[in-house]
Amino acid sequence: NAGVTQTPKFQVLKTGQSMTLQCAQDMNHEYMSWYRQDPGMGLRLIHYSVGAGITDQGEVPNGYNVSRSTTEDFPLRLLSAAPSQTSVYFCASSYGGRDTQYFGPGTRLTVL
């Protein structure tokens, strides 16, 4: 099993550009989520999904969109990048919301 994979590992964007962070898991997990991690602020939940076709907002959803067309994939879209979105982004998956979450290696995003 590859576990949770994320691409790209690093990305630099200019303000206003859009992009999609990819996340895939091969563990047949129903629950997937996106976090951002900023220094001194821990992990903050952006969006999550409890299964294919179902998504919901976390605590910091503004500026991000998600979709879940398959169990395996959960892409995160930045519609119009802003410097405040400079962060490290982690995707995680688990069997259920209260089960152990498995994290991907992260995407380091810089918005200039």
Next chain:
Amino acid sequence: GESVGLHLPTLSVQEGDNSIINCAYSNSASDYFIWYKQESGKGPQFIIDIRSNMDKRQGQRVTVLLNKTVKHLSLQIAATQPGDSAVYFCAEHLAGNNRKLIWGLGTSLGVNP
């Protein structure tokens, strides 16, 4: 060595000593707690968990203690090794809420050889 989480986010110990990482959680309705380890450049990795109906749970070289009276959680690492150097996060689940995990800010553990 011992930390107090938010007030002392950095803990430095000698190799072979025991480490204690503390976490003050926020909600008395939380019923499930998890410790994660995050090494530099990697995503968080599950270490151990404990449910609110327990006071103590042991794993391999790690022990988690839960004191619900004062809403305090601790992670004890026995015979700390250089490979234990990482940031440690506690996280809590609110009872009845299967979707939200509340994360602490983390404590950085450094191990001196």
